[in-house]
């Protein structure tokens with residue numbers, strides 16, 4: 001049984017704890033991000049936030065498409081990748097880049113899942129960073145020279161890139177890659193990543209219908225024309241210089 005002095009002491013301590021708790025809630029609320037965070041990851045791989053607001057690339061890429069593309073489709077690839085590594089836990093400590101680059105080292109029972117969902121996660125994570133509004137008319141510096149050397153001109157590159165993207169039957173991607181020191185325009189089906197074939201990804205365009213159908217319906221060519229106006233050439237150039245170094 002406690003005496004009156006002990007009861008008063010305990011009441012005071014409890015009040016102090018409550019005050020501290022309330023104050024902490026206020027601090028947390030003041031520091032909370034304006035947009036609700038993505039759902040808590042259920043595995044080692046996490047959905048990166050978009051590096052811009054969903055409507056930042058309007059009118060080239062509309063906000064609804066951007067939101068669904070990132071919050072639903074990319075999130076689904078992350079969830080699929082996390083599910084795959086529950087069946088092969090030894091993969092959980094490896095980066096998605098490492099898993100794709102050395103896909104032949106991945107156990108066969110989860111290889112297709114890693115290829116599809118890991119590819120989807122990696123490709124989209126880069127894709128968001130390859131986009132930006134009001135970025136000028138094209139690449140500069142060493143990358144500009146390399147594109148001119150490889151394709152004749154920026155206009156020729158753009159035409160070849162769009163032609164490749166239009167040639168993808170069904171779902172897939174078109175890429176500007178670096179094969180050794182050679183720039184190449186390539187395509188991959190589904191979520192296959194050129195990384196698996198030893199390439200460095202410099203620029204990619206997602207031509208799955210989920211990337212454009214809400215705004216452009218079946219007009220993939222119009223989507224591609226708009227895409228060329230929102231390329232983050234600084235990001236592409238940085239990857240090019242890093243790869244050469």
Ligand SMILES: [Fe+2]
Pocket residue numbers: 069073124206208210211
């Ligand atoms: Fe996509």
